[in-house]
Amino acid sequence: MRAHPAGPLHGGLQIPEDIGARPDDVNAIAPNVWPTGARRVDGALAIGGVSVNDLAAAHGTPLFALDEDDFRGRSRDFQSSFDGMDVFYAGKSFLCGALVQWLDQDGLGLDVCSGGELQLALRAGFPAARIAMHGNNKSVAELTDGVTAGVGRVVVDSFEEIARLQQIAAEHGVVQPVLVRVTVGVEAHTHEFIATAHEDQKFGFSLAAGKAIEAVREVLSSDALKFLGLHSHIGSQIFDTSGFEVAAHRVVELAAQIYKEYGVVPAELDLGGGLGISYLPHDDPPSAHDVASSLREIVNRECATYGMQVPRVSVEPGRAIVGPGTISVYEVGTVKPVEVGQGAARLYVSVDGGMSDNIRTALYDAEYTCVLASRLSTAEPVPARVVGKHCESGDIVVRDVWLPGDVQSGDLIAVAATGAYCRAMASNYNMLGKPPVVAVKDGGMRVLVRRETLDDLFALDTTLAVESPLGGKESLA
Numbered sequence: 001m002r003a004h005p006a007g008p009l010h011g012g013l014q015i016p017e018d019i020g021a022r023p024d025d026v027n028a029i030a031p032n033v034w035p036t037g038a039r040r041v042d043g044a045l046a047i048g049g050v051s052v053n054d055l056a057a058a059h060g061t062p063l064f065a066l067d068e069d070d071f072r073g074r075s076r077d078f079q080s081s082f083d084g085m086d087v088f089y090a091g092k093s094f095l096c097g098a099l100v101q102w103l104d105q106d107g108l109g110l111d112v113c114s115g116g117e118l119q120l121a122l123r124a125g126f127p128a129a130r131i132a133m134h135g136n137n138k139s140v141a142e143l144t145d146g147v148t149a150g151v152g153r154v155v156v157d158s159f160e161e162i163a164r165l166q167q168i169a170a171e172h173g174v175v176q177p178v179l180v181r182v183t184v185g186v187e188a189h190t191h192e193f194i195a196t197a198h199e200d201q202k203f204g205f206s207l208a209a210g211k212a213i214e215a216v217r218e219v220l221s222s223d224a225l226k227f228l229g230l231h232s233h234i235g236s237q238i239f240d241t242s243g244f245e246v247a248a249h250r251v252v253e254l255a256a257q258i259y260k261e262y263g264v265v266p267a268e269l270d271l272g273g274g275l276g277i278s279y280l281p282h283d284d285p286p287s288a289h290d291v292a293s294s295l296r297e298i299v300n301r302e303c304a305t306y307g308m309q310v311p312r313v314s315v316e317p318g319r320a321i322v323g324p325g326t327i328s329v330y331e332v333g334t335v336k337p338v339e340v341g342q343g344a345a346r347l348y349v350s351v352d353g354g355m356s357d358n359i360r361t362a363l364y365d366a367e368y369t370c371v372l373a374s375r376l377s378t379a380e381p382v383p384a385r386v387v388g389k390h391c392e393s394g395d396i397v398v399r400d401v402w403l404p405g406d407v408q409s410g411d412l413i414a415v416a417a418t419g420a421y422c423r424a425m426a427s428n429y430n431m432l433g434k435p436p437v438v439a440v441k442d443g444g445m446r447v448l449v450r451r452e453t454l455d456d457l458f459a460l461d462t463t464l465a466v467e468s469p470l471g472g473k474e475s476l477a
């Protein structure tokens with residue numbers, strides 16, 4: 001009989017701190033973290049009716065599998081829950097042509113924050129009038145592209161930008177609608193927020209320092225710009241709407257001041273994105289419906305306080321729409337039991353991707369969960385850490401998770417809720433090609449973004465030989 005790879009873990013060793021309780025069922029697929037309808041079929045994890053074994057066999061690993069019905073269900077849920085308001089999907093969280101077309105069909109707006117994101121949206125046929133342009137350093141070329149394409153709104157972020165934009169709009173004979181991004185001094189994250197007078201950060205015009213009202217004056221004084229309203233974005237992965245309450249209070253107060261001084265009522269109020277999702281089974285974010293009704297109530301109440309007409313409200317969720325419906329699928333290469341001190345041990349499970357396809361764990365200490373996805377196991381759960389193949393000890397995908405003690409080379413590991421800020425932030429570190437994005441629906445698979453090959457990568461290098469000495473047999477080709 002083969003030696004148990006997690007042998008020492010059964011030898012009376014302690015479990016590492018911070019990993020949480022041993023799960024009752026290590027094969028379980030917690031419904032709140034996996035795509036809608038995810039389940040085990042013949043032991044293997046299936047999403048959109050497709051088994052991860054079939055996905056890996058057809059498209060290789062690592063890959064991102066995007067459940068089309070989950071994505072569309074969430075975007076439609078936001079659209080209907082925010083009835084009477086506008087939902088702009090934050091494209092930076094993940095963009096591709098098919099996804100842009102789905103958003104268009106379902107009537108959402110789209111936020112872009114670079115010329116590249118704008119070009120992608122336009123090439124996919126998204127109507128420019130429903131695009132909002134963001135960014136703290138939009139170039140003249142990017143602003144010109146936006147103005148000439150006819151984007152519905154530019155969210156201005158600096159005095160230089162206001163000057164540039166007004167010149168570009170005037171040159172093109174366009175009156176460009178703009179929102180003024182206000183730094184309200186609220187920083188929100190998950191269950192907490194902090195309200196401060198100043199914010200030491202790069203985005204927006206400071207409310208406390210009087211820059212925001214000055215920016216509004218600049219916009220109002222230009223014939224080439226149309227003042228639409230105010231914008232505020234307070235953070236990310238937020239579970240608790242009290243941060244929005246403080247932000248809305250401050251922005252509505254500013255709107256009242258604008259009315260008093262300039263006789264103009266801001267027609268729109270954009271409260272930004274940042275709505276949280278479940279990454280771990282115990283996470284419990286509010287639903288789109290609950291967020292919508294609480295934001296509606298907050299804005300109505302604040303406007304009543306100032307006797308102000310209620311502006312049209314918009315929101316910009318990225319993660320909450322695209323995050324939960326996508327999973328990462330990796331193949332296990334090596335498994336190493338490691339004693340970690342104080343008599344504790346953990347199983348290091350190395351997979352064929354890592355920080356090049358999911359930088360969030362290394363960058364923000366983000367937490368994920370994963371399962372042994374290719375089969376059921378009856379082995380005892382052991383404390384494990386899923387790590388990548390990159391040359392960094394911080395190359396961690398899932399820091400703390402219980403996995404069956406018999407996990408071994410060739411098994412597939414699936415990581416939940418990797419739709420937002422994973423493929424979008426992917427790099428080519430260690431010359432790895434970026435994984436493909438494969439849509440799954442009703443038992444069918446469709447490649448939305450193909451795997452990046454070594455040929456794609458090497459095409460950028462002007463020195464490399466055209467012919468490979470390996471005869472084109474590189475692992476990624």
Ligand SMILES: *Cc1c(COP(=O)(O)O)cnc(C)c1O
Pocket residue numbers: 090092093111134233235236237272273274275316317318319320420
């Ligand atoms: C990042 C960002 C968003 C989206 O944030 P999520 O956490 O993905 O919802 C929305 N608006 C602005 C201005 C942003 O910078």
